[in-house]
Amino acid sequence: MKASKVAQYGLITALALVLSYVESLLPPLGVPGVKLGLPNLAVVFALYRLSWKDACVISLVRVVLVTLLFGNGAALAYSVAGAALSLAVMGLLWKTERFSSVGVSVAGGVAHNAGQILVAMALLETSRLAWYLPVLWVSGTVAGVLIGIVSGVLVKRVPDKK
Amino acid sequence: MNWLKSHRNDMLLVAALLVLGGALALFLYVTRETGGYVSVQIDGGAVTEFPIGDNVRVVLGTGEQTNTLVIEDGTARVVEASCPDQICVRQGAVRYAGESIVCLPHRLVITVEGGQRDDVDATVR
Numbered sequence: 417m418k419a420s421k422v423a424q425y426g427l428i429t430a431l432a433l434v435l436s437y438v439e440s441l442l443p444p445l446g447v448p449g450v451k452l453g454l455p456n457l458a459v460v461f462a463l464y465r466l467s468w469k470d471a472c473v474i475s476l477v478r479v480v481l482v483t484l485l486f487g488n489g490a491a492l493a494y495s496v497a498g499a500a501l502s503l504a505v506m507g508l509l510w511k512t513e514r515f516s517s518v519g520v521s522v523a524g525g526v527a528h529n530a531g532q533i534l535v536a537m538a539l540l541e542t543s544r545l546a547w548y549l550p551v552l553w554v555s556g557t558v559a560g561v562l563i564g565i566v567s568g569v570l571v572k573r574v575p576d577k578k
Numbered sequence: 579m580n581w582l583k584s585h586r587n588d589m590l591l592v593a594a595l596l597v598l599g600g601a602l603a604l605f606l607y608v609t610r611e612t613g614g615y616v617s618v619q620i621d622g623g624a625v626t627e628f629p630i631g632d633n634v635r636v637v638l639g640t641g642e643q644t645n646t647l648v649i650e651d652g653t654a655r656v657v658e659a660s661c662p663d664q665i666c667v668r669q670g671a672v673r674y675a676g677e678s679i680v681c682l683p684h685r686l687v688i689t690v691e692g693g694q695r696d697d698v699d700a701t702v703r
Contacts, residue, residue, distance in 0.1 A: 444665070444668060488683065490682060490683065494682075515587050515588055515591065516585055516587075516588050518588040519587055522592055536680070536682070539685075540685065540687050547676055547677055547678065551603075553602060554596065557596055557599065561592060564588070
């Protein structure tokens with residue numbers, strides 16, 4: 417791996433970590449699971465500036481580090497499920513080249529929330545969490561639009577130094 | 579206007595997702611029914627039930643992992659929890675069938691179930 421790539425990985429992963437921390441400081445928004453998804457800024461940025469594979473590595477490293485630093489073991493399953501489903505959907509939409517960072521990030525936000533609920537349903541062996549789905553569905557869409565717009569600006573403005 | 583044009587696909591996707599989410603919410607809203615009783619399950623174990631018309635205050639869980647469940651006025655809520663995130667406490671009260679309060683760290687699921695139990699204490703609302 418080239419040194420410049422290592423540096424780039426480290427920088428974006430660190431940024432994602434800081435964004436996770438900043439998000440944990442924000443006041444909760446009423447319903448559990450409703451959040452802005454700030455770390456997704458770094459992931460969408462990596463997707464557009466680097467590649468899908470790079471975005472996956474950065475996202476998963478972030479999830480593991482955040483769990484080690486602030487979370488607990490139980491939360492890891494939810495986080496990984498959310499991140500994995502989100503990366504898969506974002507990768508697919510990104511590959512079609514029909515969507516900008518807004519569409520990609522919206523789909524990622526919704527997929528992230530859906531993935532977490534599905535794992536929660538499986539782990540708790542209950543289908544009673546369906547009520548959260550529409551709420552998190554819509555909140556994931558709104559958050560995805562915001563994150564998509566900002567990361568679109570970032571991809572355009574941050575200088576690309578090879 | 580240019581932005582909207584160049585982001586047509588994005589807008590269509592967002593609209594489609596919002597419509598789908600709205601439809602899902604509408605479906606759940608229309609099919610909702612007032613709860614009959616409250617079921618409590620910890621760590622996938624045995625289920626305990628309380629009629630939602632009763633006035634109940636009970637401490638759930640063992641050791642240091644506890645949640646205090648209060649049922650009154652046909653609603654159920656968690657008033658106290660020993661977990662750090664307090665998500666179940668902040669969530670407030672639930673009253674419709676299918677609604678639930680979940681405490682992930684304690685693997686606790688409190689669910690409002692529909693229908694009436696043959697119970698002397700069942701209240702006519």
